[in-house]
Amino acid sequence: MDILKQPLITEKISAMNERGVYGFIVDKTAKKPEIKNAVEKTYGVKVVSVRTMRYAAKRKTRYTKTGIVSGFTNAFKKAIVQVADGEVIDFYGEI
Structure with a gap:
């Protein structure tokens, strides 16, 4: 099961990136410790806190x-991740 689906790249989240806060679309059944471990393993950073939000289908x-x-749009779960001071996640490094 792939926990991290894709990073969130919006104006609001991009403004929060300077403070060490990043957003991800995650699997609907993922728990906070699983999200924390996935981000730490994938990006090599220390995660301080994880906040999650579930969005219903419209x-x-x-x-x-x-x-x-x-019909309905897809339901999804969003995670807001706070990393330790001085650490950065570079989403554009592979481009």
């Missing part, structure tokens, strides 16, 4: 030529 409706199509 109903979406589209009006198409063939009729009305209804």
Whole structure:
């Protein structure tokens, strides 16, 4: 099971990166200690705290030529990770 799905790269999270706070989309069943271990192992940093948020699926409706199509967006879980002072995660290093 892959715990870290993708890093969050938004304006708000990018502003928090300067203070050592990073965001990730994580597996819906991942617990805080699992997220902490995954970030430490993947990026080689010391994690101080982990905060998580669950987002429910939202109903979406589209009006198409063939009729009305209804469905849901994907549910997901977001993790906000605080790393130790002086440590940095570089998401753009591989580019």
